[in-house]
Amino acid sequence: MFERFTKDARAVVEGAVTHSERVGARTVEEEHVLLALLDREGTRGSFALTSLGEAGFRESLERDLAEARRRGGLSRADADALSGLGIDLSEIVSRVEEAHGEGVLEPGGRGGDGRRGRRRPFGQEAKDVLVRALRVATTRRDRHIGDEHLLLAITLRGGVAAEALADHGVTYESVTRVLYGGTGVGAGGENGVAEAG
Amino acid sequence: MTEATDLAERAGDRDPRIGLRAVSALRRLLEQLEAVQVRSARNQGWSWQEIAAELGVSRQAVHKKYGRQ
Numbered sequence: 001m002f003e004r005f006t007k008d009a010r011a012v013v014e015g016a017v018t019h020s021e022r023v024g025a026r027t028v029e030e031e032h033v034l035l036a037l038l039d040r041e042g043t044r045g046s047f048a049l050t051s052l053g054e055a056g057f058r059e060s061l062e063r064d065l066a067e068a069r070r071r072g073g074l075s076r077a078d079a080d081a082l083s084g085l086g087i088d089l090s091e092i093v094s095r096v097e098e099a100h101g102e103g104v105l106e107p108g109g110r111g112g113d114g115r116r117g118r119r120r121p122f123g124q125e126a127k128d129v130l131v132r133a134l135r136v137a138t139t140r141r142d143r144h145i146g147d148e149h150l151l152l153a154i155t156l157r158g159g160v161a162a163e164a165l166a167d168h169g170v171t172y173e174s175v176t177r178v179l180y181g182g183t184g185v186g187a188g189g190e191n192g193v194a195e196a197g
Numbered sequence: 198m199t200e201a202t203d204l205a206e207r208a209g210d211r212d213p214r215i216g217l218r219a220v221s222a223l224r225r226l227l228e229q230l231e232a233v234q235v236r237s238a239r240n241q242g243w244s245w246q247e248i249a250a251e252l253g254v255s256r257q258a259v260h261k262k263y264g265r266q
Contacts, residue, residue, distance in 0.1 A: 072230075074225060078218065081216075082222050
């Protein structure tokens with residue numbers, strides 16, 4: 001699969017590994033891919049992000065991601081679905097943190113790094129981003145997978161990263177508009193959303 | 198408003214998507230809660246056997262999942 005990745009897309013994948021290492025996570029997660037995308041300059045993906053994001057975009061996005069991590073990596077949509085069952089996620093988080101310390105529900109486990117030097121595995125969600133990027137490129141009949149396809153894949157997943165991006169005006173539709181000038185028709189937006197999560 | 202708000206408003210409509218999303222969210226939350234509790238028990242000196250008994254799983258299962266951490 002990686003042979004079709006452009007230099008920029010490969011740089012994002014490598015950057016995601018670096019971000020994962022930096023925070024001492026055991027796996028490479030979707031948010032590490034997003035952070036690596038935000039690091040890039042002069043690429044199609046970064047063009048879309050800088051066109052759509054306002055000043056302070058990155059800091060604000062990182063705050064949103066940190067907040068979601070603290071909720072056990074659950075999105076607001078997850079929290080709302082749980083509240084439909086009568087489960088108050090924020091109450092659970094605050095009680096668990098009270099007993100076990102701030103940030104204990106963060107997924108991916110920090111510290112305890114027996115993996116140093118070994119290849120860091122991609123978590124399920126991050127793998128899904130790569131697979132979807134391939135699918136987005138295929139549907140658009142793009143021969144190569146660039147970092148813009150990784151960005152589009154994240155917006156389609158409907159997870160925490162997509163939610164944080166959407167809060168800053170970065171959605172599948174807006175990225176498609178900026179990059180291709182169209183409305184995103186034909187790229188399977190509907191399908192992607194239905195499959196998301 | 199936001200997609201999240203829309204979802205919440207439809208929660209009473211027996212929309213399967215909401216129900217399924219809640220199940221998936223619960224599952225992920227459960228994983229984090231389990232990890233927190235297992236870590237806490239280990240820190241307090243519990244054996245894998247004792248932890249496994251409380252969780253209702255085999256000692257091997259719990260050790261395999263958390264033993265390396």
